[in-house]
Amino acid sequence: MPDKMHLHGRGGKMRKVIMGNHALSFGAMLARVQVISAYPITPQTQVVELLSEMCADKTLDAEFIKVESEHSAMAACLGASLAGARTFTATSAQGLTLMHELLHWASGGRLPVVMGNINRSMAPGWSIWTDQNDSLSQRDTGWIQYYCSSNQEVVDTVIQAFKVSEKLLIPSMVVLDAFTLSHTYEVVDLPEQKKVDEYLPPFKPPIRLTPDEPHAFGGLTSPDHYFELRYKLQKDMEKAPALIEETGKEYEKIFGRYLGLVDDYCCHDADLILITSGTMGSTARVAVDELRQQDVKAGNLRIKVFRPFPFEKVRNIVKGAEKIAVVDRNISYGHHGIFYQEVKSSLYGQDGSPPVFGFIAGLGGRDITPSTFKEIAQHALEKEKPDEEIIWIGVKQ
Amino acid sequence: MKLSLPEEELMNSGHLACQGCGATLAMRYVLKALGQKTALCIPACCWSVIDGPFPYSCLDVPIYHCAFETAAISAAGVKAGLEMVGDKETTVVAWAGDGGTFDIGIQALSGVAERNDDIIYICYDNEAYMNTGTQRSSATPYGAWTTTTPIKHFKDRPKKDIVAIMAAHRIPYIATASVGYPEDLVKKVKKAKETKGTRFIHIYAPCPSGWKSRPEDTVKLSRMVVQNAIFPLYEIEWGEKYTLNLKLKDKKPIDDYLRLQGRFLHLTEKNIAFMQGEVDKKWSRLLEQVDGKPAS
Amino acid sequence: MKKKKEPQKIVFKSEKDFPLMPMSVGSMLFNKTGAWRNIKPTIDLEKCIQCGICWKFCPDVAIIIENEWPVVDYDYCKGCGICAEECPTKCISMVEEEK
Numbered sequence: 001m002p003d004k005m006h007l008h009g010r011g012g013k014m015r016k017v018i019m020g021n022h023a024l025s026f027g028a029m030l031a032r033v034q035v036i037s038a039y040p041i042t043p044q045t046q047v048v049e050l051l052s053e054m055c056a057d058k059t060l061d062a063e064f065i066k067v068e069s070e071h072s073a074m075a076a077c078l079g080a081s082l083a084g085a086r087t088f089t090a091t092s093a094q095g096l097t098l099m100h101e102l103l104h105w106a107s108g109g110r111l112p113v114v115m116g117n118i119n120r121s122m123a124p125g126w127s128i129w130t131d132q133n134d135s136l137s138q139r140d141t142g143w144i145q146y147y148c149s150s151n152q153e154v155v156d157t158v159i160q161a162f163k164v165s166e167k168l169l170i171p172s173m174v175v176l177d178a179f180t181l182s183h184t185y186e187v188v189d190l191p192e193q194k195k196v197d198e199y200l201p202p203f204k205p206p207i208r209l210t211p212d213e214p215h216a217f218g219g220l221t222s223p224d225h226y227f228e229l230r231y232k233l234q235k236d237m238e239k240a241p242a243l244i245e246e247t248g249k250e251y252e253k254i255f256g257r258y259l260g261l262v263d264d265y266c267c268h269d270a271d272l273i274l275i276t277s278g279t280m281g282s283t284a285r286v287a288v289d290e291l292r293q294q295d296v297k298a299g300n301l302r303i304k305v306f307r308p309f310p311f312e313k314v315r316n317i318v319k320g321a322e323k324i325a326v327v328d329r330n331i332s333y334g335h336h337g338i339f340y341q342e343v344k345s346s347l348y349g350q351d352g353s354p355p356v357f358g359f360i361a362g363l364g365g366r367d368i369t370p371s372t373f374k375e376i377a378q379h380a381l382e383k384e385k386p387d388e389e390i391i392w393i394g395v396k397q
Numbered sequence: 398m399k400l401s402l403p404e405e406e407l408m409n410s411g412h413l414a415c416q417g418c419g420a421t422l423a424m425r426y427v428l429k430a431l432g433q434k435t436a437l438c439i440p441a442c443c444w445s446v447i448d449g450p451f452p453y454s455c456l457d458v459p460i461y462h463c464a465f466e467t468a469a470i471s472a473a474g475v476k477a478g479l480e481m482v483g484d485k486e487t488t489v490v491a492w493a494g495d496g497g498t499f500d501i502g503i504q505a506l507s508g509v510a511e512r513n514d515d516i517i518y519i520c521y522d523n524e525a526y527m528n529t530g531t532q533r534s535s536a537t538p539y540g541a542w543t544t545t546t547p548i549k550h551f552k553d554r555p556k557k558d559i560v561a562i563m564a565a566h567r568i569p570y571i572a573t574a575s576v577g578y579p580e581d582l583v584k585k586v587k588k589a590k591e592t593k594g595t596r597f598i599h600i601y602a603p604c605p606s607g608w609k610s611r612p613e614d615t616v617k618l619s620r621m622v623v624q625n626a627i628f629p630l631y632e633i634e635w636g637e638k639y640t641l642n643l644k645l646k647d648k649k650p651i652d653d654y655l656r657l658q659g660r661f662l663h664l665t666e667k668n669i670a671f672m673q674g675e676v677d678k679k680w681s682r683l684l685e686q687v688d689g690k691p692a693s
Numbered sequence: 694m695k696k697k698k699e700p701q702k703i704v705f706k707s708e709k710d711f712p713l714m715p716m717s718v719g720s721m722l723f724n725k726t727g728a729w730r731n732i733k734p735t736i737d738l739e740k741c742i743q744c745g746i747c748w749k750f751c752p753d754v755a756i757i758i759e760n761e762w763p764v765v766d767y768d769y770c771k772g773c774g775i776c777a778e779e780c781p782t783k784c785i786s787m788v789e790e791e792k
Contacts, residue, residue, distance in 0.1 A: 109715075399745070
């Protein structure tokens with residue numbers, strides 16, 4: 001049960017040891033969200049419990065609508081966002097997928113909701129442990145997707161996500177691994193409220209729902225009109241990578257930390273580049289260090305922003321490598337791992353692209369350790385090119 | 398010339414409703430009662446189409462066309478958002494058909510009512526999924542033809558008692574209304590406007606297209622349905638205090654009402670007698686609730 | 694009671710003309726639903742008692758009060774017949790539209 005730990009003064013630099021879920025809550029609090037609507041689901045519950053406390057004791061001046069389902073949670077956020085309020089919610093797996101219809105609504109309606117999603121495996125059978133299918137299966141809904149691997153990154157990403165979303169009027173989700181990030185305690189530098197206010201001014205949408213200027217939002221749209229509206233959404237989504245980098249540099253100037261689209265670790269001279277995301281992306285660094293000690297020139301490219309996919313960045317970074325090993329903690333049934341597909345498509349037609357090995361590991365929360373990466377690296381190093389399109393790591397076969 | 402309703406029109410002509418549409422009359426009256434400082438959340442229903450396609454609208458108040466199941470909670474979200482940006486005056490209304498209220502939207506409605514969120518929920522009831530071509534809903538009355546309850550297997554379950562369900566939530570104000578009694582409807586909506594918390598208004602709105610009735614009979618049907626006690630006019634405060642608005646000295650039998658609608662023409666005398674019995678039972682029970690007796 | 698001025702049909706030439714989200718920027722008043730009807734109401738003002746009932750019950754706001762008398766707005770009247778049915782003096786008749 002959270003105590004009043006969030007009440008330790010608002011001014012000055014503050015370092016706290018907090019769990020990933022609370023990093024989401026603090027991010028939302030510092031962003032001064034105005035309407036929160038959420039439904040509990042393991043392993044997200046701590047996000048909303050802390051936000052509930054913050055609203056109750058007025059640390060955060062926001063309305064918290066305690067809805068009866070995730071579908072209603074997103075619906076409430078959309079209504080509040082349309083009315084001009086800054087909104088936030090958090091969920092996971094079954095809850096996220098229950099919201100699916102409304103994820104399309106958020107992007108099509110150009111409503112800049114920010115949502116925390118804890119990557120949890122989809123039922124059946126019931127699983128509370130991590131894999132990425134829940135959020136990745138929403139990749140076509142028009143949301144910006146950020147994948148985090150540290151609690152510091154979570155706080156910083158939430159704040160920046162609001163800035164980017166409100167500029168583009170496109171919703172975004174900040175994704176954490178279940179338990180390995182959501183429940184892991186780490187030291188976090190909490191940004192000063194005053195400085196966050198400078199970086200992130202109040203939400204002032206160009207159009208909002210008000211009787212002072214009545215419009216009907218989202219009415220029947222014929223083939224004569226729908227196409228252009230969606231064209232505009234894609235065009236604005238294409239501005240996101242540059243905007244994320246730009247607002248990231250502004251953030252760095254004020255707070256000293258830069259996020260960017262990817263995390264490049266030792267890739268510049270790497271022969272074998274691991275492509276990862278989420279917490280396994282930081283485990284991969286340990287593996288890279290160990291491999292380097294064994295004279296293997298390994299590197300890790302952790303993809304932080306999955307949507308819009310950072311095609312340019314990926315192409316530039318993997319250019320010099322001999323082999324790429326993409327590690328997916330997800331699978332698109334009937335196809336391949338999803339990061340694998342997207343990496344391959346970004347390399348299509350590029351001269352001299354290295355062969356891409358596609359590994360699937362860690363589904364249902366099965367642990368991904370440095371040994372996992374050792375096995376992956378060994379496999380990739382032994383072969384010229386992959387002889388299977390999906391290489392399963394850790395499945396009892 | 399003394400008009401019995403507020404003069405200002407917030408609904409304009411040119412909308413896409415069928416001839417004789419009861420749902421449009423309902424909207425016209427409700428907006429007269431609420432005034433311009435109103436915001437509507439309209440889920441999938443006839444009114445999603447009646448209002449007109451992008452980039453037009455026929456109303457002078459803002460509308461959020463929301464997802465089907467979400468009328469109640471979208472309105473609660475809009476209300477919360479408006480309050481947080483400093484607008485504490487605008488009345489936020491969820492405006493849904495019977496499908497979006499009795500069926501797919503009932504979860505969100507129950508959630509809103511349980512929390513007593515500060516919105517007015519108005520259900521205009523044309524007793525089937527009319528927008529998609531007259532399929533049955535749980536608001537379709539016993540005996541009615543719809544495309545999914547064809548004559549050989551007409552609707553054989555009673556109409557869901559949505560007012561009783563809402564009363565069980567103990568919300569501050571519930572009222573039934575009919576477009577055949579616009580002054581009563583306007584009075585109730587004005588009363589709702591002055592109340593805080595979740596307010597629920599159930600409006601009877603004939604649909605000539607789906608009921609196979611004559612367009613010119615819409616208002617007549619809306620009076621008959623009250624006078625034969627199928628749809629009595631009453632209010633409930635806090636789920637306990639029942640007030641009957643129109644006492645029926647001479648309760649009319651239901652035959653004449655049924656005869657004006659093609660959707661009931663297949664009924665036998667036996668069917669109608671059964672239906673009459675059910676109406677009488679329900680009416681007696683309502684009278685007991687009005688008198689303060691507990692439901693037996 | 695004044696009738697509002699008549700708005701135009703809206704045509705977007707390029708995507709740049711579209712609003713960012715699907716939202717209304719014009720009124721349905723451009724849509725003259727009078728074209729829908731086969732029969733139209735005619736009011737016999739001699740018998741009219743100025744009760745306002747026809748104005749009250751029109752679903753299309755197609756009966757307006759001008760100088761204390763009801764006037765049918767034939768641009769929008771869909772010919773539903775409610776006004777004729779509800780008129781207490783039966784001074785409204787529904788007649789065939791001329792072709």
